[in-house]
Each structure stands twice: as structure tokens, then as C-alpha cells.
């Protein structure tokens with residue numbers, strides 16, 4: 659799919675079919691995550707692949723919406739703050755890196771006809787407990803990964819004129 663069209667067509671999928679995601683497609687999605695750029699190429703992230711079948715009750719503790727559990731897979735992106743690059747003023751780019759990774763895999767999924775939805779409103783303590791995430795790793799975002807069972811709604815976005823300033827503020 660042409661990139662601009664892909665960006666137009668991706669949307670937050672909040673209903674999924676139960677059918678499995680092909681192994682080759684999962685690999686392509688994970689490869690897109692691996693190839694994501696990170697600050698100073700530190701690659702301070704790890705990706706969790708979670709099969710939902712049979713784990714619905716514990717996974718529901720992480721994020722309670724029913725559609726979170728409908729897809730066969732959930733992908734989590736975690737940051738490794740100790741490995742991340744920091745700017746001269748101390749700002750860590752760990753979250754930025756993890757977000758780019760998530761966006762890479764989300765766009766790759768969309769290009770393969772798969773649905774995703776960024777989830778930031780998860781319970782981090784539950785995620786740590788249920789998934790055994792160690793202290794030095796920070797869960798940044800999750801997404802279901804599966805075939806959509808809903809349809810895109812028209813995008814609501816601010817006009818470019820509100821968002822972009824040329825040359826200076």
C-alpha cells in the first residue's frame with residue numbers, strides 16, 4: 659500500500675475477529691519493530707507477544723475492555739530506561755524510542771490488513787504482575803493484533819494550520 663494511503667487507512671480497531679494471525683505476518687510486524695530507529699541506535703526496548711486464548715481473565719486485569727481480548731494476539735512494547743540515550747539536559751528518550759517501535763509495528767500491521775489499537779490506559783502494576791515484567795523494564799503501550807471486525811470512522815484531526823508553524827513560533 660502506498661504510504662500516505664496506509665496512514666489514511668490505519669485506524670484504532672476496537673472489535674476483532676477470532677481468526678489467527680498468520681506466522682509470516684506476525685514475523686513481518688516484529689521485523690518492522692526491530693528496524694525502528696532509536697536514539698543513538700541504543701534499541702532500549704523489548705517486545706512482548708502474548709497469545710490471548712485461555713488467558714482472558716488475567717489479561718483483562720491489564721486492560722478491561724472486551725475487545726482487548728478478542729484478537730488472538732496482544733503486543734506489548736517495553737522500554738529499558740537504563741539502556742536509553744539521554745540528551746545533555748538529562749531528558750531520556752526511552753519513551754520516544756518505544757513509541758516509534760510501536761508505531762512501526764502498527765503501520766506494518768495495517769499494511770498487512772491487520773488491526774491494532776494503541777493502548778496507553780492499561781494498569782501498569784497488573785501488566786508487571788501478569789506478564790512478569792522485571793523492574794528495569796517499563797511497559798509503555800499495548801495493542802491487540804488481529805483481523806478487524808469493525809470499520810474505520812472518519813478521522814477527526816485539527817487542520818494543519820493549527821498544528822504547523824513555519825520558520826518560528
Ligand SMILES: Cc1cc2nc3c(=O)[nH]c(=O)nc-3n(C[C@H](O)[C@H](O)[C@H](O)COP(=O)(O)O)c2cc1C
Pocket residue numbers: 668669670671775776777778779780799813
Ligand atoms: C499513546 C496513545 C495511547 C492511546 N491509548 C488508548 C487507550 O488506552 N484506549 C483506546 O481505546 N485508545 C487509545 N488510543 C487510541 C486513540 O484514541 C486514537 O489513536 C485516536 O483517537 C485517533 O483515532 P485513530 O487511531 O482511529 O486514527 C491511544 C493512542 C495513542 C497514540
